[in-house]
Amino acid sequence: MQLVINGESFEAADESSIAILVTMLQLDQQRLAIEVNGEIVPRGLWSERRLVTADRVEIVRAIGGG
């Protein structure tokens, strides 16, 4: 399925959960927050929440800033 991740097109296996996506992107060790279609999906629900084609995913983390 085609997703949009952080504004970029991305191909992922159908029915992937957020947890699977995070693992696929090798982001397991990072502290992240994730939005799907404008709504935050809490970490506790990443395994349950399945993504569908055209979902817009935002994955953010903390970086240096003032």
Added chain:
Amino acid sequence: MTQAEPQHFPSDVLTIAGRSYRSRLLVGSGKYKDLEETRLATEASGAEIITVAIRRMNIGQKPGEPSLLDVLPPDRYTILPNTAGCYTADDAVRTCRLARELLDGHKLVKLEVLGDAKTLFPDVVATLIAAEELVKEGFDVMVYTSDDPILAKRLEEIGCVAVMPLAAPIGSGLGIQNRYNILTIIENAKVPIIVDAGVGTASDAAIAMELGCDGVLMNTAIAEAKNPVLMASAMKHAIIAGREARLAGRMPRRRYASASSPLDGTIA
């Protein structure tokens, strides 16, 4: 590194949203040349509250590459997410929600809504709107604002836990531009007033504390010094010096001289 501690007022702590801190220096984590410099400068500063920005993950990042929160662990520091780069109240609110999720429900946030890319002055109208929404959603809001005393009071009344007037534009290093406004804000405030933005060197920080600020937040002043680790230490000392001077109660200014040595017994 010397561990300068306030000698006479061991209970002089900074309390924000019910939590107490010994350091009145708050620092940002941006503009350093690398994470190691970030770590060293932050340690040298003695700061306990560190601001971070919230940004999209770099999807191509190699796994195992250290990230900011590896060098500034949330169990060691109070991580204060900011809404840097937000020009609308909606973006700022959304960023705070993401930050709260990222930090396991921690609700202390630094709100800034910018009005203009050149001066980075706050859009105070959008700031008020965002502050109101965030307070309603249960956030503890430390709010970056202009040095307008009426606005500062409004933000406090809305329920912000700290008000942070700028000294001068972000990254300008110009120091406090309007002492009297900062003084008025302090006089009227029931929440901590933390000067944020525009500090350039140690004396700027000391002056802020002498005016009666509860703390100072800075980033560029340290990160863009030629020796950031040394400047971080300078700032730590400046904050302590300014605070002790404030608590000590300075001498009055005089129009004319007042001799320090007695006249009695002068040889003739």
